[in-house]
Amino acid sequence: MATFRLPHLAAAHVLRAVDRDRLLRFLSPYRDYLAGRGLDLPAAGDPGDVPYDALVAVFMAPEANTPARLIDALFYVDGMATPEGMHALLAAAAEIDLDLGPAADLTPALPPTSPRPTSPSRCGSTPPTDSSGPTPSSTSPA
Numbered sequence: 001m002a003t004f005r006l007p008h009l010a011a012a013h014v015l016r017a018v019d020r021d022r023l024l025r026f027l028s029p030y031r032d033y034l035a036g037r038g039l040d041l042p043a044a045g046d047p048g049d050v051p052y053d054a055l056v057a058v059f060m061a062p063e064a065n066t067p068a069r070l071i072d073a074l075f076y077v078d079g080m081a082t083p084e085g086m087h088a089l090l091a092a093a094a095e096i097d098l099d100l101g102p103a104a105d106l107t108p109a110l111p112p113t114s115p116r117p118t119s120p121s122r123c124g125s126t127p128p129t130d131s132s133g134p135t136p137s138s139t140s141p142a
Contacts, residue, residue, distance in 0.1 A: 006074055008081040010060055012052040021045060026077075027055075030070045034058065083108045 008014055015023065024044040027034065034041055037058045042048030059074055080089055086108040093100055100106060 004062055004071065004075075006059055006078040009074060009078045010056060012056050014081075015050075015052045015055060020050060023050065026073070030067055033065070033067055033070065036065075037063075081108055 021044040024041060027041060028044065031041055034055075039051055039054055039058060041050065062071055079085065086106070090100070090106070092098075
């Protein structure tokens with residue numbers, strides 16, 4: 001059985017660096033599931049604390065009832081949370097004229113020991129070419 005790993009999203013400080021309302025919109029389809037796991041998330045735009053440490057704990061310990069779409073979404077977001085992935089996403093957004101907001105706010109998630117870039121221009125210039133590793137369909141909750 002494959003292990004579900006999220007090397008970037010396994011750190012609460014990485015989640016804290018994500019725009020709060022974007023994170024809450026991303027998680028909104030899973031509010032009922034997360035509430036069942038003891039997380040009462042505010043809606044995007046509403047006041048209230050986001051339990052980042054508890055979110056990481058839930059992400060890192062999926063259960064049999066964890067929505068497959070949530071597992072897939074986390075897997076893909078984590079997989080693109082690199083300078084190369086960010087470069088690919090920024091290029092794709094530019095191709096369709098998608099406004100992602102101020103460029104200064106856009107940074108890839110890096111491991112806790114890596115310095116964070118100060119601008120997207122420091123991201124890698126080529127998209128990743130390694131296709132090895134598990135796919136979401138080959139992962140399963142632990």
